Amino acid sequence: MLALLTDYTVQTVILGALLLGLTSGALGSFAVLRQQSLLGDALSHAALPGIALGFLVAGSRSLPALLAGALITAVAAALTITLLLRRSRLKSDAAIGISLSLYFAVGVVLLSYVQGSAGAGQAGLESFLFGQAAAMLRSDLVVMSVLALASLALLLALWKEFEVTSFDPVFAASIGLPVVLLDAVMTAMIALAVVLGLQMVGVVLMSAMIVAPAVAARQWTDRLDSMTILAALLAALSGVVGALISATARGLSTGPLIVLALTVITLVSLAFAPKRGWIASSLARRRARRNLHEHQVLDILQGLALRHDDAAYLSEEGMVDSALGVRARTTLQQLERQGLVERDSHRPEEGPHWRLTAEGREAQGNALHSGGKA
Amino acid sequence: MSEAKIHEPNLAIHVEDLTVNYGSHPALWDVDLDVPPGVMAAIVGPNGAGKSTLLKAILGLVTPTAGHVYILGRPFGEQRRRVGYVPQRTSVDWDFPTRVLDVVTMGLYGELGWLRRPGRAERERALAALEQVGMVDYQDRQIAQLSGGQQQRTFLARALVQDADVLFLDEPMAGVDATSEAAILSVMRDLRAEGKTLLVVHHDLQTVRTTFDWMALLNVRLIAQGSVEEVYTRENLQEAYGGNVALLAATPQEDRPLGT
Amino acid sequence: MEQMFRLAKISWGSRAVVAAPLVSLFFALIPGSSLAQSEPIRVVATIGMIGDLAEQVAGPCGVVTTLMGPGVDPHLYQATSGDVRDLDRAQLILYAGLSLEGQLGNVLAGFSQRKPTVAVADRAVPESMRIAPEEGYAYDPHVWMDAELWAQAVPVIASALAAAAPECQADIEARAARYQIEVQAMHDWIRAATLTIPASQRLLITAHDAFAYYGRAYGLELAAIQGISTQSEAAIADIRAVAERIADSRVPAVFLETTIHPRTIQAVIDAAGALGATVRLGGDLYGDALGDRSTLAGTYLGMMYVNTRTIVEALGGTLPGLPEELEAWRERRGLLEESR
Numbered sequence: 001m002l003a004l005l006t007d008y009t010v011q012t013v014i015l016g017a018l019l020l021g022l023t024s025g026a027l028g029s030f031a032v033l034r035q036q037s038l039l040g041d042a043l044s045h046a047a048l049p050g051i052a053l054g055f056l057v058a059g060s061r062s063l064p065a066l067l068a069g070a071l072i073t074a075v076a077a078a079l080t081i082t083l084l085l086r087r088s089r090l091k092s093d094a095a096i097g098i099s100l101s102l103y104f105a106v107g108v109v110l111l112s113y114v115q116g117s118a119g120a121g122q123a124g125l126e127s128f129l130f131g132q133a134a135a136m137l138r139s140d141l142v143v144m145s146v147l148a149l150a151s152l153a154l155l156l157a158l159w160k161e162f163e164v165t166s167f168d169p170v171f172a173a174s175i176g177l178p179v180v181l182l183d184a185v186m187t188a189m190i191a192l193a194v195v196l197g198l199q200m201v202g203v204v205l206m207s208a209m210i211v212a213p214a215v216a217a218r219q220w221t222d223r224l225d226s227m228t229i230l231a232a233l234l235a236a237l238s239g240v241v242g243a244l245i246s247a248t249a250r251g252l253s254t255g256p257l258i259v260l261a262l263t264v265i266t267l268v269s270l271a272f273a274p275k276r277g278w279i280a281s282s283l284a285r286r287r288a289r290r291n292l293h294e295h296q297v298l299d300i301l302q303g304l305a306l307r308h309d310d311a312a313y314l315s316e317e318g319m320v321d322s323a324l325g326v327r328a329r330t331t332l333q334q335l336e337r338q339g340l341v342e343r344d345s346h347r348p349e350e351g352p353h354w355r356l357t358a359e360g361r362e363a364q365g366n367a368l369h370s371g372g373k374a
Numbered sequence: 375m376s377e378a379k380i381h382e383p384n385l386a387i388h389v390e391d392l393t394v395n396y397g398s399h400p401a402l403w404d405v406d407l408d409v410p411p412g413v414m415a416a417i418v419g420p421n422g423a424g425k426s427t428l429l430k431a432i433l434g435l436v437t438p439t440a441g442h443v444y445i446l447g448r449p450f451g452e453q454r455r456r457v458g459y460v461p462q463r464t465s466v467d468w469d470f471p472t473r474v475l476d477v478v479t480m481g482l483y484g485e486l487g488w489l490r491r492p493g494r495a496e497r498e499r500a501l502a503a504l505e506q507v508g509m510v511d512y513q514d515r516q517i518a519q520l521s522g523g524q525q526q527r528t529f530l531a532r533a534l535v536q537d538a539d540v541l542f543l544d545e546p547m548a549g550v551d552a553t554s555e556a557a558i559l560s561v562m563r564d565l566r567a568e569g570k571t572l573l574v575v576h577h578d579l580q581t582v583r584t585t586f587d588w589m590a591l592l593n594v595r596l597i598a599q600g601s602v603e604e605v606y607t608r609e610n611l612q613e614a615y616g617g618n619v620a621l622l623a624a625t626p627q628e629d630r631p632l633g634t
Numbered sequence: 635m636e637q638m639f640r641l642a643k644i645s646w647g648s649r650a651v652v653a654a655p656l657v658s659l660f661f662a663l664i665p666g667s668s669l670a671q672s673e674p675i676r677v678v679a680t681i682g683m684i685g686d687l688a689e690q691v692a693g694p695c696g697v698v699t700t701l702m703g704p705g706v707d708p709h710l711y712q713a714t715s716g717d718v719r720d721l722d723r724a725q726l727i728l729y730a731g732l733s734l735e736g737q738l739g740n741v742l743a744g745f746s747q748r749k750p751t752v753a754v755a756d757r758a759v760p761e762s763m764r765i766a767p768e769e770g771y772a773y774d775p776h777v778w779m780d781a782e783l784w785a786q787a788v789p790v791i792a793s794a795l796a797a798a799a800p801e802c803q804a805d806i807e808a809r810a811a812r813y814q815i816e817v818q819a820m821h822d823w824i825r826a827a828t829l830t831i832p833a834s835q836r837l838l839i840t841a842h843d844a845f846a847y848y849g850r851a852y853g854l855e856l857a858a859i860q861g862i863s864t865q866s867e868a869a870i871a872d873i874r875a876v877a878e879r880i881a882d883s884r885v886p887a888v889f890l891e892t893t894i895h896p897r898t899i900q901a902v903i904d905a906a907g908a909l910g911a912t913v914r915l916g917g918d919l920y921g922d923a924l925g926d927r928s929t930l931a932g933t934y935l936g937m938m939y940v941n942t943r944t945i946v947e948a949l950g951g952t953l954p955g956l957p958e959e960l961e962a963w964r965e966r967r968g969l970l971e972e973s974r
Contacts, residue, residue, distance in 0.1 A: 008877075008904070008905050008908030009870055009904075009908075010870060010874070012901075033470060033471075035467070125895075127895055132867045132868065134867065134868045134869050134872065135868060135895065136901065137901055160480075160486070160492065161483065161488070166470075167466065167472060168465065170435060170465050171459065174433050174434075175454065175459075176484050177484065222471045222516045223471055223473070224470075224471050224476075246871075247869075247874070248871065249869075250875060251861070251871070252870075253867050
């Protein structure tokens with residue numbers, strides 16, 4: 001599969017996927033942290049009418065016209081969302097949902113109008129729904145890299161302003177930053193990243209490229225700069241991997257494979273990341289529960305011993321189960337391994353009995369005065 | 375030209391006719407506030423009295439329908455560098471990937487201007503501010519791992535790092551543990567000792583007398599303002615709180631001093 | 635009504651004069667009644683290749699509406715509510731079948747229960763003559779690409795029209811016979827034309843696999859980027875495979891269908907270029923749809939003519955003159971001042 005890297009078409013697609021990944025990963029980090037994950041989805045769906053309009057206006061299939069149209073309607077959708085938020089009682093999710101559906105519906109209507117109108121040559125606009133990555137040309141790469149570098153440069157230049165307006169917009173306003181303007185610039189940059197990716201992954205899947213890399217990256221780091229860089233790299237990696245896999249057999253679509261690769265990376269991050277990962281946190285929870293049970297069982301045994309006024313009192317396991325509320329066997333075995341309790345079955349027909357060992361009594365003595373827990 | 379704009383230079387905060395409307399009803403109406411320099415001033419009033427709104431309107435975060443604000447004799451817009459703000463804690467996403475030191479450094483972003491990045495000098499100032507609030511040991515801690523009081527102290531450090539002369543704090547000690555409360559109060563007293571002015575929206579009427587030296591009673595309109603002895607009277611409280619004054623015994627022994 | 639006449643004190647004779655046209659109008663509005671015989675029947679065709687045939691054969695006996703215009707991809711086309719209205723008002727529905735109109739299956743099945751609906755390609759081409767592709771479709775539906783095969787669609791359409799408009803039967807059959815001769819003549823001409831292509835360049839490379847019947851009928855090898863349907867996007871491997879084929883064969887030109895986005899073919903040309911083979915775009919081909927009505931390729935015969943001209947000239951052959959059976963067609967279409 002690596003031999004494919006020398007192929008002209010594969011190289012073109014991989015370079016495009018790299019550029020897409022870097023911009024969508026970096027800008028997506030901010031979208032997600034600002035709790036605007038859905039915004040990427042709205043912007044990409046809103047690009048559809050712009051593509052149809054770009055075709056109707058320019059009358060040809062020139063890519064710059066289509067992408068310009070897409071950018072215009074995407075930005076219009078963002079403005080619509082802002083307007084809905086300001087002028088009505090709608091919350092952010094409802095405003096985004098309305099804008100998304102509205103623009104996408106207009107887009108589908110326009111597409112079917114274009115489809116039905118006279119004039120051969122309007123074909124191929126549907127390819128923007130799921131992307132047509134394989135048809136990427138070197139000339140497209142030039143446009144993409146200029147736009148990608150420009151947005152990344154702008155992100156770097158305004159880094160601290162974006163950081164503080166995303167974290168605490170109220171405070172940012174108080175130190176004199178033009179928060180509304182910065183928000184608008186950030187939204188426009190996200191729209192640009194979305195439009196750049198439309199050719200590769202299409203309208204429907206583009207939101208994944210905005211949201212998933214940030215979610216995955218957040219799992220591995222607690223710093224904003226590392227998170228943004230990692231998100232960009234993970235998205236770029238999925239782009240390369242998806243493109244390579246799709247190049248191995250005829251009829252494999254590139255866009256969806258990129259998103260699948262990204263999904264795998266995200267799921268792995270959600271499961272396996274240290275500290276925040278699902279596995280790490282369930283292990284931590286289990287450890288905590290185990291410790292709690294161990295303390296509780298030691299207290300129960302001690303309490304029973306006190307009640308019966310016998311330090312070496314043998315408690316029947318059933319009584320411990322009842323006091324603990326769950327089966328105590330595993331906890332008792334763990335404590336036994338630590339040498340804090342010992343089992344006695346001199347009367348085997350009555351089931352296992354347990355008592356504190358000398359170490360166990362000492363450990364309890366040093367710990368809380370729980371006394372009379374029974 | 376700048377001389378012509380100087381107005382009430384002897385007052386730290388001078389507010390005239392401040393009015394803010396939310397929809398059709400006023401949240402603040404005809405508020406005239408004169409805070410002398412070097413005091414620790416409290417704004418108190420019942421819920422919905424417009425206390426936070428007053429702060430936000432002074433700081434330009436909310437557009438007033440009417441009114442002017444002067445800080446140390448000059449219009450507010452020119453004095454941003456001399457003003458610090460500690461907002462309420464709840465306004466922020468605490469899972470944001472940032473450390474205590476980063477948050478405090480953000481206080482300097484306004485000063486740095488466009489394109490400059492925070493460097494060693496800024497880091498030193500941030501550490502000094504953390505020192506002041508007793509949070510230096512937590513500088514690398516993720517903000518999600520902080521307790522409420524520690525978060526509040528971080529926000530205070532963020533305002534301190536700006537070296538402002540006039541500080542605005544919105545309920546800095548609400549819902550905060552005893553250690554943090556003591557630390558915050560101690561910092562506030564130090565600031566006053568340095569000659570800075572503090573205007574604090576305070577949540578707890580019971581502790582005003584033992585903590586602050588200047589107060590304003592607010593309930594959409596300004597009821598009274600001045601030194602705490604002058605203003606903290608039964609009549610004023612009655613007017614501001616509208617009748618629940620039985621709960622507010624105005625005798626010193628029943629007030630719990632803050633920080634103990 | 636009696637009341638009205640009584641009040642007006644109008645005589646019985648005048649009443650008849652008033653009533654007769656009203657009654658005729660009333661009957662004329664009832665579909666299928668004998669008084670409506672002079673009205674041309676309404677025929678709806680899905681693709682232009684069928685629609686054009688229906689127009690040629692029906693003549694003044696029928697009004698043909700074609701749902702999919704020039705440049706419309708029939709594999710992806712979805713019916714609009716206007717289309718459903720047209721279908722509802724039609725007296726005869728003609729479509730290709732063999733799963734060409736992929737998205738119209740349910741709609742057509744619904745209408746087939748209520749009115750005469752004919753799957754022309756399915757009916758006209760017996761299984762033994764169909765091409766079965768390696769994967770996906772059961773049969774390749776692009777049968778019109780073989781003119782001799784498509785000529786068999788003419789009697790199918792003629793008998794469907796005659797069944798719907800029996801009083802026109804004689805006219806329909808006469809026109810069908812004449813038209814079938816023209817189609818057969820076109821087939822012979824295309825054979826002669828394609829024979830002039832040099833042996834080493836008899837490779838037809840297109841964006842999607844619509845020309846299998848053309849290749850089989852006229853002796854050309856084929857390669858396409860996408861398969862029979864355009865529903866899936868072109869994959870990287872598809873582009874590479876075709877680019878390699880071009881580099882191996884050194885064919886001078888590749889072709890683009892009017893229903894396909896030109897970037898896919900451009901990507902192939904660039905990729906072939908990277909492999910050292912210069913190939914140019916030989917021109918647009920009409921694969922799944924006719925051209926604009928006002929152009930030469932706006933009819934079936936015109937479409938086959940223009941396709942052949944584009945292919946033959948780009949691959950290094952020479953066009954022979956048209957046979958006399960097509961003289962009438964040539965004059966009809968004003969071939970001397972043709973527009974591409």
